Amino acid sequence: xxxxxxxxxxxxxxxxxxxxxxxxxxxxxxxxxxxxxxxxxxxxxxxxxxxxxxxxxxxxxxxxxxxxxxxxxxxxxxxxxxxxxxxxxxxxxxxxxxxxxxxxxxxxxxxxxxxxxxxxxxxxxxxxxxxxxxxxxxxxxxxxxxxxxxxxxxxxxxxxxxxxxxxxxxxxxxxxxxxxxxxxxxxxxxxxxxxxxxxxxxxxxxxxxxxxxxxxxxxxxxxxxxxxxxxxxxxxxxxxxxxxxxxxxxxxxxxxxxxxxxxxxxxxxxxxxxxxxxxxxxxxxxxxxxxxxxxxxxxxxxxxxxxxxxxxxxxxxxxxxxxxxxxxxxxxxxxxxxxxxxxxxxxxxxxxxxxxxxxxxxxxxxxxxxxxxxxxxxxxxxxxxxxxxxxxxxxxxxxxxxxxxxx
Amino acid sequence: xxxxxxxxxxxxxxxxxxxxxxxxxxxxxxxxxxxxxxxxxxxxxxxxxxxxxxxxxxxxxxxxxxxxxxxxxxxxxxxxxxxxxxxxxxxxxxxxxxxxxxxxxxxxxxxxxxxxxxxxxxxxxxxxxxxxxxxxxxxxxxxxxxxxxxxxxxxxxxxxxxxxxxxxxxxxxxxxxxxxxxxxxxxxxxxxxxxxxxxxxxxxxxxxxxxxxxxxxxxxxxxxxxxxxxxxxxxxxxxxxxxxxxxxxxxxxxxxxxxxxxxxxxxxxxxxxxxxxxxxxxxxxxxxxxxxxxxxxxxxxxxxxxxxxxxxxxxxxxxxxxxxxxxxxxxxxxxxxxxxxxxxxxxxxxxxxxxxxxxxxxxxxxxxxxxxxxxxxxxxxxxxxxxxxxxxxxxxxxxxxxxxxxx
Numbered sequence: 001x002x003x004x005x006x007x008x009x010x011x012x013x014x015x016x017x018x019x020x021x022x023x024x025x026x027x028x029x030x031x032x033x034x035x036x037x038x039x040x041x042x043x044x045x046x047x048x049x050x051x052x053x054x055x056x057x058x059x060x061x062x063x064x065x066x067x068x069x070x071x072x073x074x075x076x077x078x079x080x081x082x083x084x085x086x087x088x089x090x091x092x093x094x095x096x097x098x099x100x101x102x103x104x105x106x107x108x109x110x111x112x113x114x115x116x117x118x119x120x121x122x123x124x125x126x127x128x129x130x131x132x133x134x135x136x137x138x139x140x141x142x143x144x145x146x147x148x149x150x151x152x153x154x155x156x157x158x159x160x161x162x163x164x165x166x167x168x169x170x171x172x173x174x175x176x177x178x179x180x181x182x183x184x185x186x187x188x189x190x191x192x193x194x195x196x197x198x199x200x201x202x203x204x205x206x207x208x209x210x211x212x213x214x215x216x217x218x219x220x221x222x223x224x225x226x227x228x229x230x231x232x233x234x235x236x237x238x239x240x241x242x243x244x245x246x247x248x249x250x251x252x253x254x255x256x257x258x259x260x261x262x263x264x265x266x267x268x269x270x271x272x273x274x275x276x277x278x279x280x281x282x283x284x285x286x287x288x289x290x291x292x293x294x295x296x297x298x299x300x301x302x303x304x305x306x307x308x309x310x311x312x313x314x315x316x317x318x319x320x321x322x323x324x325x326x327x328x329x330x331x332x333x334x335x336x337x338x339x340x341x342x343x344x345x346x347x348x349x350x351x352x353x354x355x356x357x358x359x360x361x362x363x364x365x366x367x368x369x370x371x372x373x374x375x376x377x378x379x380x381x382x383x384x385x386x387x388x389x390x391x392x393x394x395x396x397x398x399x400x401x402x403x404x405x406x407x
Numbered sequence: 408x409x410x411x412x413x414x415x416x417x418x419x420x421x422x423x424x425x426x427x428x429x430x431x432x433x434x435x436x437x438x439x440x441x442x443x444x445x446x447x448x449x450x451x452x453x454x455x456x457x458x459x460x461x462x463x464x465x466x467x468x469x470x471x472x473x474x475x476x477x478x479x480x481x482x483x484x485x486x487x488x489x490x491x492x493x494x495x496x497x498x499x500x501x502x503x504x505x506x507x508x509x510x511x512x513x514x515x516x517x518x519x520x521x522x523x524x525x526x527x528x529x530x531x532x533x534x535x536x537x538x539x540x541x542x543x544x545x546x547x548x549x550x551x552x553x554x555x556x557x558x559x560x561x562x563x564x565x566x567x568x569x570x571x572x573x574x575x576x577x578x579x580x581x582x583x584x585x586x587x588x589x590x591x592x593x594x595x596x597x598x599x600x601x602x603x604x605x606x607x608x609x610x611x612x613x614x615x616x617x618x619x620x621x622x623x624x625x626x627x628x629x630x631x632x633x634x635x636x637x638x639x640x641x642x643x644x645x646x647x648x649x650x651x652x653x654x655x656x657x658x659x660x661x662x663x664x665x666x667x668x669x670x671x672x673x674x675x676x677x678x679x680x681x682x683x684x685x686x687x688x689x690x691x692x693x694x695x696x697x698x699x700x701x702x703x704x705x706x707x708x709x710x711x712x713x714x715x716x717x718x719x720x721x722x723x724x725x726x727x728x729x730x731x732x733x734x735x736x737x738x739x740x741x742x743x744x745x746x747x748x749x750x751x752x753x754x755x756x757x758x759x760x761x762x763x764x765x766x767x768x769x770x771x772x773x774x775x776x777x778x779x780x781x782x783x784x785x786x787x788x789x790x791x792x793x794x795x796x797x798x799x800x801x802x803x804x805x806x807x808x809x810x811x812x813x814x
Contacts, residue, residue, distance in 0.1 A: 024464040033468045040464035048455055052690070056633055057431040057447035061440045061763060069633060096681020098655030099506060106545070122667050127656035127681065130669040134652040138513070140545060145667065170665075219682070225463055226476060226685035247541040248505030249534035258577075258768055260529050260552065262537040274503020274534065275626070278633035280687050283459075356468060361665055 003313045003380040010376035016302050019294055023373040030378045032357040034370025035197060035335050038223035044286045051282040072281045073272055079288045080231050083296050084195055084214065085205035090233050092268045093281060097196055097217050097230040101131040103244035103271055104213040104232060105161060108190045109140055110243050112160035116142040119159045121151065125169045128194055155187040162189050166204065167197035167333030170360050172325040174332055178209040196220060200291045201303050201334035201371060206233060221370060223287030229280045232271050239267055248273030294372055302371035303334035306379055310336060313383030319390060324364065335368045348400035349389045355382045410720045410787040417783035423709050426701055430780040437785045439764040441777025442604060442742050445630030451693045458689040479688045480679055486695045487638050490703050491602055491621065492612035497640050499675045500688060504603055504624050504637040508538040510651040510678055511620040511639060512568060515597045516547055517650050519567035523549040526566045528558065532576045535601055562594040569596050573611065574604035574740030577767050579732040581739055585616040603627060607698045608710050608741035608778060613640060628777060630694030636687045639678050646674055655680030701779055709778035710741035713786055717743060720790030726797060731771065742775045755807035756796045762789050
């Protein structure tokens with residue numbers, strides 16, 4: 001059987017195949033960048049129309065009560081909760097991943113006063129490291145980076161917080177959440193997991209591993225739209241002791257008492273800061289509803305099958321690339337990353353053929369396999385294009401070697 | 408001439424009358440709450456459709472470059488600039504007002520190291536005071552509140568930052584920005600103006616008064632939609648010395664170098680933190696374009712005329728209410744606030760008649776006069792309804808005296 005034939009058989013047997021039509025997928029495009037910006041659900045535009053024309057245009061200020069805008073942050077957070085093994089009252093949708101990191105790192109440092117070290121790894125997603133740097137320049141944190149094989153050793157009694165990204169944005173390598181959480185707790189530290197590259201593609205069990213804090217992104221596998229609100233998780237056992245510095249009015253116990261003094265709301269809503277971004281939350285909710293409906297276990301099974309099939313197709317054509325992602329699909333997120341000296345022009349040549357992946361400096365070609373809307377036929381085709389780009393060396397063309405200012 | 412007749416004449420002569428049809432105004436509603444949530448511009452929905460279906464759905468990740476998403480925060484900021492007397496490169500649209508307050512208060516404290524006091528007034532908008540409290544609990548700030556008549560006296564050599572809201576949210580009273588900025592600078596302090604209740608209704612001249620920092624809201628007079636992104640201003644002379652703690656990847660000099668270490672971008676974009684909220688910025692840009700096109704001087708002139716006409720209509724009917732806003736329209740923003748023991752049920756009775764204003768605890772009826780879309784006929788009608796509610800005492804009805812959980 002050819003790759004295309006096998007793809008047809010796999011698609012025919014795929015229980016998730018029916019969900020493909022719930023997304024807008026542009027003609028002539030094979031989209032392997034859903035780990036950067038998820039595709040548009042078909043239900044998003046009608047929901048935006050209801051929110052804009054109906055709730056904002058007709059309802060005006062009344063919609064804060066009548067359309068449930070006040071509860072949106074909690075409601076959407078509660079829907080994300082089952083995807084990450086949390087209780088609904090432990091998750092809230094708000095601000096950006098970066099801002100949420102700041103809140104939770106600061107909260108952890110206050111809960112472990114006397115300790116100042118935030119331990120992470122070099123090459124973690126930059127914004128995670130930068131937010132620690134922000135607290136460091138405030139004199140409140142001390143950033144310590146140790147390579148993943150040295151993390152346990154670096155977990156000494158100065159560490160207030162272990163902060164890691166579950167699935168690495170560049171390599172797709174997955175940390176052992178349970179073991180690292182346990183080790184951190186044994187060292188008296190708290191743990192913050194960045195789930196940006198996990199949520200909606202890989203099951204996470206925050207309750208099971210006993211995690212303290214987590215954040216994650218709304219615009220990748222959750223399909224919440226460009227720059228969607230992010231989410232934050234705090235284990236319920238910490239709600240009473242929590243204190244975070246971005247004490248805005250939406251996190252107040254009684255925002256409409258307009259008191260001069262801040263009093264934090266009792267639950268997860270104490271993480272709110274400014275007024276909730278209603279239009280962004282509207283789009284995010286549609287994506288979350290759809291992903292939750294498909295179900296995280298089925299998404300994960302398909303995600304593994306997709307990346308395994310991609311490697312199989314490449315191998316069959318005799319393409320031998322330097323895979324920096326783990327070989328075992330159980331040890332990686334929903335992506336494959338290859339190291340190639342000419343990763344940039346290779347990526348551009350693929351894009352010119354309609355296969356959209358991305359380049360991560362300096363030499364990584366990153367292909368994401370969003371299981372909610374990709375077919376096995378997409379995968380076979382994408383593998384064929386990649387093989388042809390490499391065999392033909394068409395990436396050498398001048399047009400693929402011009403760098404844009406931002407990528 | 409009756410009030411209605413005079414309203415007709417005023418509307419006929421109103422150069423801004425033609426803009427009313429650029430907004431969606433629900434049938435049977437007179438909307439006096441544009442100072443809380445601005446009305447929906449007719450151009451917003453088509454713009455959202457282009458952004459969602461076209462840029463996100465079809466363009467996918469490519470739209471960061473091809474649809475200009477990377478420049479949106481600066482572009483929208485640059486369009487807000489002329490409304491507040493700033494240069495385009497001094498303003499950026501991002502995060503919420505609360506989060507932007509945190510960045511700029513922290514930056515000011517760092518620029519005035521050795522001083523810790525942030526001076527404001529009691530009864531300032533709560534989130535402004537709460538964000539100082541957040542820095543206070545980090546041990547970085549000391550909050551000092553002085554009533555407005557005591558501000559100059561409280562401006563001693565411990566004050567790092569004077570932080571005030573230009574137009575008071577509850578009373579509409581306007582501070583003398585020039586005099587207070589001068590006094591703060593003479594005391595060696597910096598100044599941060601919250602322009603949430605000014606921008607789009609009242610002209611502000613940040614350059615003229617020599618302001619250091621400002622923030623403002625996107626969802627009030629700028630008509631950017633519920634929970635729209637906010638904006639932040641930093642005078643260009645401070646850009647090189649600025650350091651703010653929310654050092655996320657979008658504020659990095661080279662975000663796509665993915666370096667472990669933070670290096671702030673040189674200009675106003677160093678205020679960015681997480682990924683820009685593209686859908687929220689899309690709606691905000693439409694509102695800003697429209698308000699900027701109408702022009703701030705014309706908006707201000709009409710805003711004063713509207714509130715003066717409202718008071719005239721009430722006086723004519725012999726209604727004598729306790730106005731807590733300044734009598735002189737030159738000394739207030741685009742609103743009138745009345746103190747009334749039964750402000751809550753009076754507000755509810757007005758809403759039942761289709762006149763939407765709002766209640767601010769404990770006893771304020773607040774009516775906003777958004778000049779971009781209100782007519783003098785609206786004003787005459789609203790005054791008639793208010794007079795009738797008071798004369799008939801229909802506010803005593805039980806249905807108007809039930810408090811909802813949030814208002």
